[in-house]
Amino acid sequence: MKKTKTIITTPIYYPNAKLHIGHAYTTTLADVLSRFRKLENKQVFFMTGSDEHGQKLSDKAKENNQEVYDYVTDIVKNFKLLWEKLDIEYDVFIRTTDQTHKDNVQKIFQMLFDKNLIYKDYYEGFYCKSDESYFTKTQLEEGNCPICKREVSLFKEESYFLRVKDFKEWITKLLKEEDILFPQFRVNELLGSFIENDLEDLAISRKDFKWGIEIPNDENFVIYVWFDALLNYLSSFAYSSAPFGIESWNEETTEVVQFLGKEIIRFHALYWPIILKNLNYKMPKLLAHGWLIVDGEKMSKSLGNVIDPLEVIEKWGSDTLRFYLLKTVSFGSDGKFSEETLLRDYNGILVNKISNLVNRVFSMNAKYFNSKIPEATITLEETKNTNKNLILIEKKIIDVMENYDFNNYIDLVIKYSEELNGYIDLTTPWKETNEEKLKEIIWFLINKIYSLFVLIKPIMPKASFQVFEALNVQKHSFDNLFIDLKNIEIPKELILFERRK
């Protein structure tokens, strides 16, 4: 069935430090999909935010001699600044300390408790503060946290639990048959590591500290930060900037897409579906990407290899960072970030293939037609062939993004620019003496440059905006890629990306 609405989420990030290019990668993916769906005339709800409770943040604030809320508020300002600079167009930025969210979490906790999906008992196990995660003894790696390898602490306390074990069969079938988690190989990893070995009910309360949402009618406890955090995806619908209500979640014509990094698959593909099922919400599509690796390692403060996206944007611009992140990481696998490959792609693709194409065509239009786009129709064999190839690519782009194939999307966009460059080489307008033919070539090129930048807009909104300004077109949609621009004056040149050393 054709979808008419799209719900897109990113993880809500911990405000314990500035965000790095790993976070920028996830959020860029989400933003690209959001802009893409809007160009398909769909109604999009794109949410992101900050995960502000938990022991890690409470300890961090103490180290800084600050109230936790003040401490996280400063960092959240930096999140918002980054999203602004990276051209992220979200509808809701949710903070888990917002009253709307807290009320929603308490309401849902109570509902699930009343349904006996949550019960009270004793917990004994290991806790990693850094990942805010519980582990059983067998899950530890050499006695340490299997995610971050840090020390864990052993504790026993009274706790509330979410029933998970009871859903073993259901979740196994769901993951195997329903295609909710992509890439597919992550399904086997999850089934192997957590489900077949030791699926335990999840402790969802903490007694020893206060920085969290109180459990209704039991003020000695706060709700475990992960249970609190996952529910953000539902609380966001209560915000005034949400473009539509929660009832749309279950509509058959609504697509729900959730982006996440591979290390938080267990929360999203195991516990979250159980919560959703018990609240009668349909299953989302979970897109789990790999990590960005710098100097051979996952970024971390202690290794000193953290790349600040704000610095990259300052130096290269947001379009370049967005383009590079999508191009360099093969979705699902880890990808290496380096300034050498960034420079290579910048000069090799953005300058040589895209910016030069635009500038060459604009200057030819100035030289041959005094900057006024000529009027023409398709008659030449070369134009017919190129047009056919380009229309094929346009269709493929729509198709591949039905399946969230970001790498193919970006490759196809590059191919589109190569086709146009090839068309210039083939038709050699500088040698053309027939006025009508020359008109056709330049008219066709300008119109297809327009189409190229509609296709590229989700990835590089700034460059597209510049091209649309130059061509004086305000409205864009994938339904209307060819708009027959003619008889209008456009600039003599347009340099989108300048060569760098």
Ligand code: ME8
């Ligand atoms: O896990 N490469 O927050 P978080 C790529 N608050 N992506 C990376 C990355 C890297 N090196 N490092 C981080 C949390 N990410 C929880 C989420 S959701 C209900 C709660 C991205 O601040 C990636 O998306 O640790 C990863 O899943 C997320 O940041 C973790 O962010």
